[in-house]
Amino acid sequence: MLEKMTNGSKRGDGGRTAGEQQDEDRAMIRLEALTKRYPGQRQAAVEELDLEIPAGRIVTFVGPSGCGKTTTMKLINRLIEPTSGRIHLDGRDVTEVAPHVLRRNIGYTIQQGGLFPHRTVADNIATVPRLLGWDRERIAARVDELLDLVGLAPQTYRRRYPKQLSGGQQQRVGVARALGGDPQVMLMDEPFGAIDPLNREALQNEFLRIQAEVRKTIVFVTHDIDEAVKMGDRIAIFGDGGVVHQYDTPERILADPADDFVSDFIGAGASVRRLSLTPLGALPVPDWPTVGDSAGGEERAAAARRAGHGHLMVLDDDGRPAGWLRVEDGAPGERLPLLTPLGPDATLFDALDRMLAANSSALAVVDGDGGYRGVVTMDAVRELINSTAAHAPRPHGSGGSDALQEV
Numbered sequence: 054m055l056e057k058m059t060n061g062s063k064r065g066d067g068g069r070t071a072g073e074q075q076d077e078d079r080a081m082i083r084l085e086a087l088t089k090r091y092p093g094q095r096q097a098a099v100e101e102l103d104l105e106i107p108a109g110r111i112v113t114f115v116g117p118s119g120c121g122k123t124t125t126m127k128l129i130n131r132l133i134e135p136t137s138g139r140i141h142l143d144g145r146d147v148t149e150v151a152p153h154v155l156r157r158n159i160g161y162t163i164q165q166g167g168l169f170p171h172r173t174v175a176d177n178i179a180t181v182p183r184l185l186g187w188d189r190e191r192i193a194a195r196v197d198e199l200l201d202l203v204g205l206a207p208q209t210y211r212r213r214y215p216k217q218l219s220g221g222q223q224q225r226v227g228v229a230r231a232l233g234g235d236p237q238v239m240l241m242d243e244p245f246g247a248i249d250p251l252n253r254e255a256l257q258n259e260f261l262r263i264q265a266e267v268r269k270t271i272v273f274v275t276h277d278i279d280e281a282v283k284m285g286d287r288i289a290i291f292g293d294g295g296v297v298h299q300y301d302t303p304e305r306i307l308a309d310p311a312d313d314f315v316s317d318f319i320g321a322g323a324s325v326r327r328l329s330l331t332p333l334g335a336l337p338v339p340d341w342p343t344v345g346d347s348a349g350g351e352e353r354a355a356a357a358r359r360a361g362h363g364h365l366m367v368l369d370d371d372g373r374p375a376g377w378l379r380v381e382d383g384a385p386g387e388r389l390p391l392l393t394p395l396g397p398d399a400t401l402f403d404a405l406d407r408m409l410a411a412n413s414s415a416l417a418v419v420d421g422d423g424g425y426r427g428v429v430t431m432d433a434v435r436e437l438i439n440s441t442a443a444h445a446p447r448p449h450g451s452g453g454s455d456a457l458q459e460v
C-alpha cells in the first residue's frame with residue numbers, strides 16, 4: 054500500500070492557512086559552503102556544500118556509500134565540527150548554541166534504532182524529556198503518547214528492553230525516542246536500512262502518517278533511490294566528496310536528471326518510479342459510459358447502443374461501481390465481476406501493479422466515499438510511461454496526459 058501524497062508535500066497540506074504555508078517554506082536548516090576534511094584525508098568528506106532545508110518538509114539525502122551523507126548529518130547536530138563553512142538552524146548559527154542544547158532540539162535516529170540496550174523502552178524514549186527536566190508525570194504521559202503514535206501498545210511495550218523487540222519495533226522506538234522532546238528537526242540516518250522489505254514498507258508508510266501529524270523538518274538519509282523518492286518532498290543526490298549533483302523534487306529529478314551521475318543513479322526504472330508519484334486523485338476525471346444496476350431492459354439496450362463495443366461500468370443505486378457489462382455490436386451481453394476499485398490516494402503504479410496481477414486492462418476509480426469517479430486503463434498508463442520516457446511535461450495537475458480516459 055502506498056501512502057497518500059498531495060501535490061504540496063508528503064505530510065499533507067489540508068486545511069493549512071496561507072500564513073502557515075509561508076512559514077513552512079522558510080529554510081529551517083541552511084548550510085553554507087560547508088566543508089569537512091577528516092584528519093589525514095586527501096579528499097574532503099563534504100566540500101563547499103550549500104543547501105537549504107525547508108521547514109516542515111522531508112528532505113532525503115541519497116547517494117552511494119562514503120559520499121558524505123552521515124558526515125553532513127553529524128555536522129548539523131555538531132557531533133563533529135566543520136573544517137569551514139556555516140550551519141544555520143532556524144535562522145541561528147549553530148556554533149552560537151551549546152551542543153547539548155542544540156541536540157535537545159534535534160532528534161537523531163540511526164540504523165537499528167541506536168537504542169540504549171540496558172534501558173527499557175520507556176527510559177529510552179524519556180531520554181530527552183529527562184534532560185529537559187520535565188516532571189515524572191509529564192514524561193510518563195509523553196512516553197505513552199509516543200508509543201501510541203508509533204503503533205506500539207504502551208501497556209505491552211513500555212517495560213521491555215530493546216533485545217525483546219523485533220528490528221522493526223526497535224526502529225519504531227528509535228523514532229519515538231527521536232521525537233521525545235518534541236524537537237523542531239529530525240535527522241534520520243538510514244533509519245530503515247536494516248529492516249526487511251515488507252516491514253520496511255510498513256514503517257515508511259507509518260512514518261509518513263506520523264509526519265502528517267507532527268510536521269517536523271526532517272533530513273532522511275538512504276542509499277535507496279526508491280526510498281528517497283517515496284519519503285522525500287525534496288531529494289539531494291550526493292556524489293563523491295559530499296558534492297550534491299541535484300537538489301529538487303522527486304518528480305523533477307526522475308523527469309530531468311541534472312547530469313550523467315544522477316541518470317546512472319536513478320537507473321533505468323525512472324519512468325516506472327514516476328508512476329508512483331502520481332495519485333489517481335490528481336488526474337483529470339474521465340467519462341466512461343455507465344449504466345445503473347437497476348436500469349430496465351430498454352435503458353440498458355440504449356446505453357449499450359451508445360457504447361457500441363467494449364464494457365459499460367455498472368453502478369449501484371448509491372453510485373458505486375458494481376460490475377462491468379460487456380457490450381457487443383451495440384447489445385448488452387455478459388455481466389462481469391469488478392476488481393476492488395482504486396481510491397484517490399492510489400497511484401498509477403498501484404493501478405499498473407493491480408492490472409498486471411489480475412490480468413485486467415481497466416480498473417474502476419472511486420472517490421473517498423466509494424463513489425464512482427472513473428476508469429483507469431492499461432493503455433492510458435502505457436501512454437503515460439511513453440510520454441515520460443520522452444521527457445514530456447509532468448503528468449501532475451492541468452495539461453497532463455489523460456491517464457483516466459474515455460472509451
Ligand SMILES: Nc1ncnc2c1ncn2[C@@H]1O[C@H](COP(=O)(O)OP(=O)(O)O)[C@@H](O)[C@H]1O
Pocket residue numbers: 091092094098116117118119120121122123124125
Ligand atoms: N571519523 C572519520 N575519520 C576519517 N574518515 C572518515 C570518518 N568518518 C567518515 N570518514 C570518511 O568520510 C567519507 C564520507 O563518509 P560518510 O559521511 O560516513 O559517508 P556516507 O554516510 O555517505 O556513507 C568516507 O570516505 C569515509 O571513509
Ligand SMILES: [Mg+2]
Pocket residue numbers: 122123124242
Ligand atoms: Mg552513512
